[in-house]
Structure formats: structure tokens, C-alpha cells
Amino acid sequence: MTEHSDPYLIISSDCHAGLPTELYRPYLDSAFHRDFDDFLGQRDARREEMTRLGVRNEAFAAKWFEDNEEGLRGGWDTAQRLKELDGDGVAAEVVFPDADAVDSGTAAPFGVGLGLSGDQDPRLGMAGARAHNRWLAEFVARHSERHCGVALLPVTGEVDEVVAEIHRARDSGLGALMIPSMWVDKAPYHDRRYDPVWAAAAETRMPVVTHSGAAPRHEYGDHLGIYVSEVTWWPARPLWFLLWSGAFERHPGLRFGVAESGCWWLPNQLWFMDRLYLGAHGGKKLSPFAELKRPPSEYLDRQVFVCATNTKRRELAQRYEIGVDNILWGSDFPHPEGTWPDTRGWLKRTFHDIPVSETRRILGLAAAEVFGFDTAKLAPLARRVGPTPAELGQPDDQGPVEASWARSREVGRHWLTGHDFPALGVSP
Incomplete structure (x- = not known):
């Protein structure tokens, strides 16, 4: 075996798992059971609203569940999940909430999964997050070398409680933190009240991540095009709030990522921010950016990553502007907008002319460093399930x-x- 013939160690930086919603009850503090019953009672109404707005396609949903019934059980069934990961050639994964992205049948309690937002009731938000985090810790512990569980963190709540949940999640075996992409009427992320949260994340070495899903849907009416045009912008927005406010300078150990929002937007954003900082003509009238000690691109390379789910050819063509090591590929299993169940075919169509050394970084090694996977433990598994460069159409x-x-x-x-x-x- 050589560098160019070894199978790839593939780590998906964006996968999803979650119980069928009603099964979260044992993980939820009993004081919230009555609220949970009310939440469950509203499920049909929520699904009907999604269908009316066009967010859910009835015909597609029926066929999706019919064609993938067995594999979709991998959203919460460990044995089925490992079978699906192996079939995709994926050795390890980063596990976000909400396995079902069609009917929301595995939504975390009180909608704090991918819809996690600053407008949720603080009590219910933290209760729902803790319930999911407790279950997820059990789920990933069965094969801890293959899973990095992402704890839900309603960061806009009481700071002491949020920090305590970070440490509790870390102690339970979870490895990353998902915060709301929208704070709505709460303090924005440039507010110094969040500094203890960023400090705790850095101390525990838990990357902080936003994920697409939340958006101000009440503003869109039934114009679905507006929603899909903005849904990847909201998770990206906290990046420049943290960067320009000096959070990355004050907390150099803080790692921040944006998941399932592509990375096509990053080169122009980075170009704009760097030029502004470096004194481009259009920014000379502005006050100095005292909170920053280096250009934005240096913070990006040091502390920021993008879980670029279903990475597109156009994005790979921009990888030297983005930074090869800043792009972490993801399959989005088991969501229909991802690459599963045809990940191997998708990889061949996408990476056939990308250098092998760079492909290894994007498909797994960069994610291993960000999320703390043990590549030595994963190596035998990668040799068994991972595709080779030749299988991706990459020449010797x-x-x-x-x-x-x-x-x-x-x-x-x-x-x-x-x-x-x-x-x-x-x-x-």
C-alpha cells in the first residue's frame, strides 16, 4: 500500500441521529412531562403547516420512507447505523440532532434540534437539550471511536446554567456544542456576557458549531424561495459577530464551525473582511478594528472550519481561497439532501480530479483534528470500508x-x- 493506493479514512462532519420524538420521555426531567405531552399533541399541526408552506413534499415524503425504510432506522438504531456507515465507506462521524428531515419524526423535545433558536422558552429549551444530550451520550458510547456527539446548547439562557451544561456534556462523552444560529431578541454573540461560555468551550476542547435549519419563517409566507435563499446565511452570521468582536482573539483555544451551509460564500466574505482590516480604500473612514490583532483570514485558519456537507465541485475549485484544511466533508446521513445512500458514487463524481493528498484532508484527516478522533483506532476500519483513490477515479x-x-x-x-x-x- 502507498499514499496513493491506501483506502481513505473518511469522517463525515455532518450526520444526524435522534430518537422518535415520543421516546425521549425517559430522558426528560419529569417536571416537563406535561409540557412534553402538549408538544407531542401539536405534531400533526406542525407537519400540516410544513406541507402547506411547501417545506414538505407529500409525494416525495411517501416515496422516501418507502424506498429507505430499513436504512432510516439507522437514525437511532446502532446496528443499522453502522451498516449504513460501512456501506457509505464512512469510518466515523460527527452526530447532530434530528435524524428525520422530512416529517420531523425524530425532533428533539420542544423543537430544540436543528430549529434551536433564541426565541425558545429558556426553561423548555434547556430541558429539551438535556434530554437529547443524555440520550446521545448513551448512543455514541457504544462505539465511541466512531462517533463524536454534538451536544445541544441553548446558549442564550442563563450563563451559569449554560456553562454547567458544557461541562456535563463533556463529562458524559460528548465532543462538540451546537448553539443557535439565531438569537432573535436575546443578546447577540458579540456581547461579552457570552465570554464564560466561549472560555468553557475552549477549556473543554469542544468545538462550537452552528447548523442550518433555523430561519425567520414567519416572515416568508408561502414563498419558499425566500427561505431557501437565506437558510444557509443564518448559521454563517455568528462567524463575523465572533470574529469582529474579538472573541477569537480573547479565546485562542475556541474552535468555531458552520455546518450544512456550504462554503461557496466564504471566499468573497473572507476577501471582503481581510481587505477591510488591511485598510482598503472603502474602509479607511472607519475606526480601527482594535479587537483584532491579525487579519480575519488568520483567525479563520487558526480557529474556524466549515462542515461543508455534500461539498460541491464549485466549492472545491475555491479551496485554495477557503483553505484546504478548513473544509470538512459531510454526508448528511440520513437526510435526503445528503449523499447517502449513494455516497461512493457521489465521491467519485466529485473528487475524481482532486489531488489525493488534499482529498485525504477534506474527507477525513482535517475533521479528525478538529473533533479529536483517534486515527490509529480508525485505521483498521478505514482499510476495511474506505474506498481507494482508484475507486474514486483518481489516477496512480x-x-x-x-x-x-x-x-x-x-x-x-x-x-x-x-x-x-x-x-x-x-x-x-
């Missing part, structure tokens, strides 16, 4: 492949390297 002779990307690699972040922007032939 990597010379021509490397050469085809040489110019893009040299240009990199053109506003810093001084090279012409390759697509437009213009200077930075």
Missing part, C-alpha cells in the same frame, strides 16, 4: 493532477499573494 500518477491545479494553488488568496484573480484576470 498524480503528477498531471497536481499540475492542473498548480496555478490555482499559487494564486491562493489572491488579495494576499498579489497574483491576478484567476477567473477574472484582475489584480486584487
Whole structure:
């Protein structure tokens, strides 16, 4: 075996698991059981509303569940899940909530899964989060080398309670924290009240992540196009709140990621922020950015990552601007918008002309470093289930492949390297 022929160690940075909602009751504090009954009683009404607004397609839903009934049990059944991961060639995964993204049949109590937002009742929000976190800790413990569980963290609540939940989640075996992408009427993330939260996340070495899902749907009416145009913007928004407010400077151990929101938006955002910081003409009238000690791109490379679910060819073409090590691929299992159950075919169509060394970083090694996976423990599994470069259509002779990307690699972040922007032939 060689570097170019070894099977890939694949780690999906975005997968989902969750109990059928009614089964969360034993994990929920008894004081909230009556509220939970009320929440369950509203499920049919919520699904009807989703269908009316176009968020749920009745015909698609019926076929999706019919065609994938067995595999979808992997959303909460460990044995079935491992079978599906192996079939996809995935050795390990980062586990977010809400296995069912069609009927919301596995929603965490009180809607604190992918819909986690600052407008939820603080008491119910934390109770629902704790219930899911307790179950998830049990779930990932069965094969802890293969799963990094993402704890739900309603961060806009009482700070002491939030910090305590971080430590409790870490002690239970969970490895990352999902915070609301929207704070609604609560304090925005540049507020210093959150500093103890970021400090605790850094201390426990738990990456903080936002995930697409929450959005101000009440503003959209039945215009679904507005929703899908914005739904990936909301999880990205906390990035510049944390960055410009100096949170990354004050907490250099804090790692922050944006999940299932693509990474197509990042090169232009990064170009804009760097130029602003470095004194571009359009920003000279502004006050100095005293909270920052280095350009935004340096914080990005040091502390930020993107769980770029179902990474697109266009995004891979921008990887030298984004940073190869900042892109973490994800399958989104078992959501229909992901690559499962055709992940192997999807990988071949997407990575066939990407250098093997970079493919290894994007498909697994970068995620192993961010989320703390033990690659030595995963290596035997990867050799058994992982696809080889040849199976992805990548040639043994990597010379021509490397050469085809040489110019893009040299240009990199053109506003810093001084090279012409390759697509437009213009200077930075």
C-alpha cells in the first residue's frame, strides 16, 4: 500500500441521529412531562403547516420512507447505523440532532434540534437539550471511536446554567456544542456576557458549531424561495459577530464551525473582511478594528472550519481561497439532501480530479483534528470500508493532477499573494 493506493479514512462532519420524538420521555426531567405531552399533541399541526408552506413534499415524503425504510432506522438504531456507515465507506462521524428531515419524526423535545433558536422558552429549551444530550451520550458510547456527539446548547439562557451544561456534556462523552444560529431578541454573540461560555468551550476542547435549519419563517409566507435563499446565511452570521468582536482573539483555544451551509460564500466574505482590516480604500473612514490583532483570514485558519456537507465541485475549485484544511466533508446521513445512500458514487463524481493528498484532508484527516478522533483506532476500519483513490477515479500518477491545479494553488488568496484573480484576470 502507498499514499496513493491506501483506502481513505473518511469522517463525515455532518450526520444526524435522534430518537422518535415520543421516546425521549425517559430522558426528560419529569417536571416537563406535561409540557412534553402538549408538544407531542401539536405534531400533526406542525407537519400540516410544513406541507402547506411547501417545506414538505407529500409525494416525495411517501416515496422516501418507502424506498429507505430499513436504512432510516439507522437514525437511532446502532446496528443499522453502522451498516449504513460501512456501506457509505464512512469510518466515523460527527452526530447532530434530528435524524428525520422530512416529517420531523425524530425532533428533539420542544423543537430544540436543528430549529434551536433564541426565541425558545429558556426553561423548555434547556430541558429539551438535556434530554437529547443524555440520550446521545448513551448512543455514541457504544462505539465511541466512531462517533463524536454534538451536544445541544441553548446558549442564550442563563450563563451559569449554560456553562454547567458544557461541562456535563463533556463529562458524559460528548465532543462538540451546537448553539443557535439565531438569537432573535436575546443578546447577540458579540456581547461579552457570552465570554464564560466561549472560555468553557475552549477549556473543554469542544468545538462550537452552528447548523442550518433555523430561519425567520414567519416572515416568508408561502414563498419558499425566500427561505431557501437565506437558510444557509443564518448559521454563517455568528462567524463575523465572533470574529469582529474579538472573541477569537480573547479565546485562542475556541474552535468555531458552520455546518450544512456550504462554503461557496466564504471566499468573497473572507476577501471582503481581510481587505477591510488591511485598510482598503472603502474602509479607511472607519475606526480601527482594535479587537483584532491579525487579519480575519488568520483567525479563520487558526480557529474556524466549515462542515461543508455534500461539498460541491464549485466549492472545491475555491479551496485554495477557503483553505484546504478548513473544509470538512459531510454526508448528511440520513437526510435526503445528503449523499447517502449513494455516497461512493457521489465521491467519485466529485473528487475524481482532486489531488489525493488534499482529498485525504477534506474527507477525513482535517475533521479528525478538529473533533479529536483517534486515527490509529480508525485505521483498521478505514482499510476495511474506505474506498481507494482508484475507486474514486483518481489516477496512480498524480503528477498531471497536481499540475492542473498548480496555478490555482499559487494564486491562493489572491488579495494576499498579489497574483491576478484567476477567473477574472484582475489584480486584487
